[in-house]
């Protein structure tokens with residue numbers, strides 16, 4: 574684990590007045606600067622980052638990106654099965670555990686600096702669906718794998734373990750739609766998935782750990798880095814034409830959130846303009862600076 578410390582603001586930094594990270598900000602210093610660095614000491618400049626749900630579609634991308642940035646990060650992944658571990662390369666930095674069982678995730682979390690949570694209950698399609706009939710497929714959750722168990726208890730277990738291990742930042746990917754109890758996603762498999770996701774988000778926001786909650790729009794398997802990203806709050810983006818986002822862009826946003834003070838203690842909706850309109854987002858510090866909601 575990289576030994577990290579914050580450079581005293583009096584030496585090199587000014588204050589970020591609204592951040593709980595700076596409870597000691599003296600009067601008059603506020604607003605002069607809005608970020609600070611978590612810097613390394615004791616010879617190591619890398620931070621160890623665990624992505625859970627690393628076998629999932631967005632989690633895989635995060636894990637790969639962390640590995641590609643090995644000068645900055647020591648990557649770890651958490652998956653549920655040996656098959657998932659093999660799918661993402663089978664390296665020793667991939668741990669196997671089930672987030673519903675706290676004991677099984679402790680070794681993966683021990684010694685990390687930051688945690689990116691990309692686990693989620695996944696509904697299954699009921700057998701017998703015939704697309705040619707024009708009807709809609711029906712979905713269900715397996716016993717013990719309802720959103721309550723995965724998106725609430727499972728995320729809570731991760732947050733608790735991270736807090737006990739002294740983890741310095743948690744990035745949690747949730748979903749847009751959570752302000753509407755009657756959102757259609759809540760009725761899938763009678764799982765109330767957005768309700769349980771929201772409960773975990775609230776638990777994280779109340780945990781005292783620096784956090785970033787990313788509520789993604791409809792996920793798409795498209796190239797990242799080629800669209801202008803849009804941040805919003807309270808599901809306002811759902812009322813617009815720009816309600817989707819590439820998984821690759823969500824993954825990049827998760828990792829960028831580790832680098833900027835502007836991303837901490839914030840929650841936001843995330844979508845993008847269609848490719849070819851707007852300017853592809855490169856400056857994540859500016860993107861995170863647009864957000865002022867803590868939840």
Ligand SMILES: NC(=O)c1ccc[n+]([C@@H]2O[C@H](COP(=O)([O-])OP(=O)(O)OC[C@H]3O[C@@H](n4cnc5c(N)ncnc54)[C@H](OP(=O)(O)O)[C@@H]3O)[C@@H](O)[C@H]2O)c1
Pocket residue numbers: 626627628629630631632652653654657670671672673691692693694695723727746747748749788789790791792793820
């Ligand atoms: N689909 C959308 O349009 C959409 C929109 C907005 C937000 N989101 C949210 O964005 C996030 C990423 O979505 P995604 O589609 O990339 O995810 P995904 O492919 O569905 O991956 C979810 C991962 O969670 C893992 N998982 C489930 N239960 C687990 C448990 N008990 N212990 C450990 N791991 C467990 C799964 O492992 P296994 O592979 O072993 O099952 C899977 O790898 C999710 O939170 C999702 O709800 C999705």
